[in-house]
Amino acid sequence: MMIRLIGYFIAFVVFVTSVVWLNNNPGFVEFDWFGYHIKSSMGLFIAAIVILVVVCVLVWRLVRGIMGAPDAFGLFFSSRRRKKGYEALSKGIIAVGSGDVKTAQKFARLAAEKLDDEPLTLLLKAQTAQLEGDKDQTHKAFEKMIEQDATKMIGLRGLFMEAQRNEDGGAAKMIALDAVAHDGQSKWALNGLFDMQTAEGDWGGALNSLLMIGRLQGTNVAETKRKRAVLLTAEAMNIEASNAERALELALEARTHAPELVPATVLAAKLLLAKGSLRKAHKLLEKCWRLAPHPELGALFAAQKDAEKPNIWLKRVQTFALKAGVGHADMAARGAVEAAVMVARVAIEQSDWSAARKALESIVVDDPSARVCTLMAKIEQGELGNRGLVAEWLARAQRAPGDPVWLADGHIAVTWAPISAVTGELDAYEWKVPDYNLAQVEADMAANILLEHHESELQALESQEKAQQQAHEQAIVAVKQEAEIEIAKIAEEKAEKPAKDEPSNEGNSGSGSGGVELVVAKKSADEPVKTVEVVAEKIEKIDFQPADASPQKSGDKKSNGLKKVSKSPYSSQPITEGDDKVALPHRPDDPGLPADDKDPGADGYYSN
Incomplete structure (x- = not known):
């Protein structure tokens, strides 16, 4: 202005x-x-x-x-159309973000109609299909996006995420490689390719991908160095048996990137000791012992040299132990425990019980771990042979806090591994004390297994009872159907017999013919009643046994379906219902028979 x-x-x-x-x-x-x-x-x-x-x-x-009026009018309507299309595109993206499927579908169609060559309409269509759960339409939309340079990376990322959701690792890796070839600065493509390579154990490919990631702007340099050290250590462990020289080079290079990485130092020290480079190996162990005290470092250093006297051996170990965590306040407590345990183990091996007890006395006062309690039990056993104290220390070891372990995603590993056994994440294992009691976890797991087994047994019993109940009901229905068929047949016979007897009945006269008709009618009326009684007997004979009951044994006498026999809890005499006599139970607190004019019979029954 x-x-x-x-x-x-x-x-x-x-x-x-x-x-x-x-x-x-x-x-x-x-x-x-x-x-x-x-x-x-x-x-x-x-x-x-x-x-x-x-x-x-x-x-x-x-x-x-x-x-230029025609062109101006066309431009006016075209701009108006595009304006409506961009409004629909904006509203559709908002609907997708809020999870409104119907609104997203409506504006996706409108945007596709108004904006013919707009790449963002394909993105809106793909997001709407994802919101609907239509995998085929989502895949097609992303493939169309790949055909255009402006949206190729968006389409590749969409296909990459779909492949990961479908757990198709091969397709996801190919898509990531294609994305890296198209754009070497794509952070998501490089990170995705790196994660898949580490999960597969492709340490060489992962190192190349990490090198490209390190060149990206905003990358954490310290984190990249740590990951490189872990990958070099993993590659060294992989070729340790076949190419020890190359493995040593990789382990030493890993130490330059992360001197505190214990597995790299342990591997390098082992290979140096195998070559006979004792002094160089001890220097590596001492440097790492100051940064991150660990039992494996102490065990390698505490190994007795050839022709080394016991007192010199113990003094060398004691000198090395004093350097644990020196200069690093966060490692002071951990270093004190590891140093005491290392000295105690060497002293126990030499049967120097006083030196072992002295080494542990500073950490026994506080809440000792299970490892320390076990060492104290060995000292009591070796020095005094006191079984009571040994049992006491072993009992304390059962209740004592746990010792540090290699832990990643709740999984405890015996030895360090470059990736998590649960998630495949790189550098996931940490040397720390678990946040839970392993014994209690095992007990809870056992209880859960027993509970699940009990529930499965109950479900099996319930299903068995339902099956038997259904079989019983089906048997009753079948009997009833048979009875209906028999009644229908009797009704048909009843209808046919009068037609056959009409010629003979016409010859009869007077009261004689009436008497014959009465007899026939009475007979035909009695037949359905007999049929119903037969059906009732069949239903009563159907034996239904529940799943938890034992089979019943039938005696010589059979019930006619019209009588029910049971026993009183106070008398051995049966109570018969439906007969002319009923047994009266004799209760223990009954002083005698009630006043009644009727006299009981010989068997203790009252006559009706």
Whole structure:
């Protein structure tokens, strides 16, 4: 705005200066044109020229506007269409973010109609298909995005994430390689490829990917060095048996990137000791012992040399133990425990019980770990042979806090590994004390297994009872169907018999014919009743046994389905219902028979 005002001001100054100059320098312009003699002042002539130029410009613009009117109208409607398309695209993306499937579908279709060549419409379509759970449409949308350079990386990332969701590692790796080839600075592609290479144990490929990741802007240099050290250590462990020299080079290089990495130092020290480079191996162990005291470092250093005297051996170990965690306050407590345990073990091996007890006395006062309690039990056994104290220390070891272990994602490993056995994450194992009691975890797991077994048994019993109940019901239905069929047959026979007997009945006369009809009707009426009784007997004979009951043994006498026999809890005599006599139970607190005029029979029954 300021620049425009300055421009206007300069133009005004030029105009005023020109007017003043023309006024101070008057003159005339005279010329003949088409037989006319024209004479005018210089100022009027210049004004006429300016007006003529302005008119020509206006006429030119008018003609150009008329000639370009169709294109202008097309551009107007096209811009209006694109405006509506971008509005639909914006609303569709908002709907996807809020999880509104129907609204996202509506605006995705509208955006695709209004914006023909807009790459973002494919992205909205893919996101809407993901929200619907339509994997085929999602895959197709991402593949269309790959065809355009502007959206190729977005499409590749979408396909990469879909492959990971489907647990298709091969396809995901190929997509990541394609993305890295297209854009070597793509952080997601490099990180995804790196994670898959480490999970597969492709340490060489992972080192190359890590080198490319290290060149990206904003990368954590310390984290990259640590990961490189872990990868070099993993590669060294992989070729230790086949190429010891190369393994030693890789382990030493790993130490330059992460001197505190215990597995790299342990591997390098082992290989140096195998070569006979004792002094160099001890120097490596001492440097790492100061940074991160660990039992494996102490065990390698505490190994007795050839022809080394016991007292010199113990003194060498004691000197090395004093350097644990020196200069690092966060490692002081851990270093004190590891140093005491290392000295105690060497002293126990030499049967120097006093030196072993002295080494542990500073850490026994506080809450000792299971490892320390076990060492104290060995000392009591070796020095005094006191079984009571040995049992006491072993019992304390069962209840004592745990010792540090290699722990990653809840998984405890005997030896260090470069990746987690659970998630495949690089450098996941840490040397620390678990946050839970292993004994209690095992007990809880055993209890859960027993509970699941008990629940499965109950479910099996319930399903067995349901199956038997269904079989019983099906048997009853089958019997009833048979009874209905038999009743239907009797009804048909009843309908057919009068038709057959009509000729003979016509010859009879008087009361004789009436008597015959009465007999036939009575017989036919009794037959359905007998059939129903037969059905009832069949239903009563169906033996239904519950799943938890033992099979019943039938005796010689069978029930006719009209009588129920049971026993009283106070009498050995049966109670028979449906007969002419009923047994009266004799209770222990009953003083005698109730006052009644009727006299009991010989068997203790009252007559009805």
